[in-house]
Amino acid sequence: MYKSIDEINERIRDGSVRVVSAEKMPDIVDELGVEGALREVDVVTTGTFGAMCSSGAFLNFGHPEIPIRMEKMWINNVEAYAGLAAVDCYLGATQESTIRHAEYGGAHVIEDLIAGKSVELHARAKGTDCYPRTALTNEFTLEELNQAIMVNPRNSYQCYSAATNMGDRAVKTYMGCLLAGHRNITYSGAGCLSPLANDPTFSVIGSGTPIFLGGANGVVVGEGTQSSPGNGFGTLMTSANMKDMSTDYIRAATMTGYGVTMYVGVGVPIPVLNEEIVKHTAVRDEDLKTNIVDYGTPSRDRPVIKEVTYAELKSGSIELNGEEIRCSSLSSYKKAREVAGELKSRIENGSFTMGLATRPIDALKINKPMAEKGNVRRVNEMMVSEFVTITGDESVKQAAKRLLKGETNHLPVIDAENRLIGIVTTYDVSKAFAKDEQDMTVSEIMTKNVISISPDAPVDFAARKLQQHNIGALVVIDSDRHILGLLNSYDLGDLVSGRGSN
Amino acid sequence: MVEFDAIGVQSPNIAAAILKSGVLVNVERAQIDGDEGWALLDVANADTEKFIAALTGRGVSIRIQKDAVIHNRTKCVDCGLCISICQKKVFSFDENWQLVVNAERCVLCGRCAMYCPHRALSIEK
DSSP: OOOOHHHHHHHHHHTOOOEEETTTHHHHHHHHHHHHHHHHOSEEEOOEEEEOOSOEEEEEOOOOSSOOOOSEEEETTEEEBOTTOSSEEEEETTOEETTTEEEEEHHHHHHHHHTTOOEEEEEEOOOOSSSOOOEEEEEEOGGGOSEEEEEEEEEOOSOOOEEEOOSSSOEEETTEEEOTTTOEEEEOSOGGGSTGGGOTTOSSOSBTOEEEETTEEEEEEEEOTTOBGGGTBOOEEEEEEGGGOOTTTEEEEEETTTEEEEEEEEEOEEEOOSHHHHHHHTOOGGGOEEEEEETTSOSSSOOEEEEEEHHHHHTTEEEETTEEEEEEESSOHHHHHHHHHHHHHHHHTTSOOOOOOSBOOOTTOOOOOOOOSSOOOBHHHHSBOOOOOEETTSBHHHHHHHHHHHTOSEEEEEOTTSBEEEEEEHHHHHHHHHTTOTTSBHHHHSBSSOOEEOTTSBHHHHHHHHHHHTOSEEEEEOTTOBEEEEEEHHHHTHHHHTSOOO | OEEEOTTGGGSOHHHHHHHHHOOOOEEEEEEEOSSOEEEEEEOOGGGHHHHHHHHOOTTEEEOOOOOOEEEOTTTOOOOOHHHHHOTTOOEEEOTTSOEEEOGGGOOOOOHHHHHOTTOOEEEOO
């Protein structure tokens, strides 16, 4: 048995369509069987509401009396991309205000526009014969724009890794603040209610599929950027008219220490055409697996700590190394339900009809990492291998001599087995002399918590560590704490000085 | 919340109040310097009056901290990020995945307010 999309649309028109939320589908299939469910259910609605950084909108302002071809532009001090002539731009959600920085960005401009607020446009141009104007400042509202078309390159991840932090200091990420020593776990996604979890083979979702986006009736453009359905990480590129959107389903946000992002509500209705679709939409949280990964490791290939299901994530606590760790989402399940519920009402009241995809999405595609031309520079290529050391029982006076002789500011302290146990700097030694403590031992004045690094770490990581701790050098050690060298901040040059202090 | 002025910090006020009242308290957070300080104490509801009576004295001011976390329902989207950031279990979901705030457990660390993506949480000063 199978059903056609026309039959379903006919039922939408005559009001007899049967729509259920994806949450209800597993129980229906358990009760009626696959064939029974196919007969009983016409559409399964899905929904998700979470941080989707890769979002934005095309805006068209209309031509002013003296025409301008805008080349650089800012809306409420948030820069928008203007390289698409002449009064168009693409405003990206994560772009930050030049004045308010991470507290206001592209996502906030989008939310303000949808809320009906007036925003200020400032544009510059070089001026041409056909577009003589060189500057423009104007206020506008969403209503006054010719077009405001949201086009989100990467929305609605099929599944996303959960996050924790095995490191010894808190990290501020797009997954929220991850406390040191795996004190919390965060995750994103609606699990069984998530659109792509209900159609992992892209049997119905493709270019042209009608969807709910931010409160508007929208459409799937096609495969999203970075889409990788071949290993369970498919994404969608989505689009809808911003003028039909609501701030109930589009919310600007700031992940402290990371930056601006936008919470987007996306819902995809899945027409129940055949038994394969019934089976896919019967997915439960228990069936959806993801990994908890260590965001304390600043590398693309973050170590996997544990495999879990969405059912475990939603339970609120996960066992890690024998401890119960609190676990919570950064996407909103309540809002995801509202999306699926609103979509259900629209289909039932006839204001949303179904359609088949016009082009399929490759369900086997796997995302590739960047093929970096030229090698990543590692700490062992930049470190100084000649260094002087001291033992803890030697005097501060000896430390001073050693520092002078070695022409260095950093003197690692070692034990009898040549293992790193501390560090003294010229500052520590001068301070001891100033306080008349030159006869004290090195171990009495040394810093015991030495900031160290492994030789194969990328130098960018080292530069960030130097900056975070505001120190001049890192001690390079192997896994047995034997010293291999020193990495000085002045040897890293621009890598350190070229960045901001935060 | 107990605040000490320059006189208050010079005596072992908390210890004396514990001995005098026989009430056991948990010091949740504290900062005491040479000339002023504060301590946030967790005291069982039934013992609060007794303990306050014992602690009241020169250089000490006491106020009962209740709804310290201010939750803006309009800004909140019920994402739940605050739930696992807070180690004092102030936040949880009800059966409909709506955020519930149990402000009595709050120790005023301010982490939830700092990291709420929607700036929907603040701490009463």
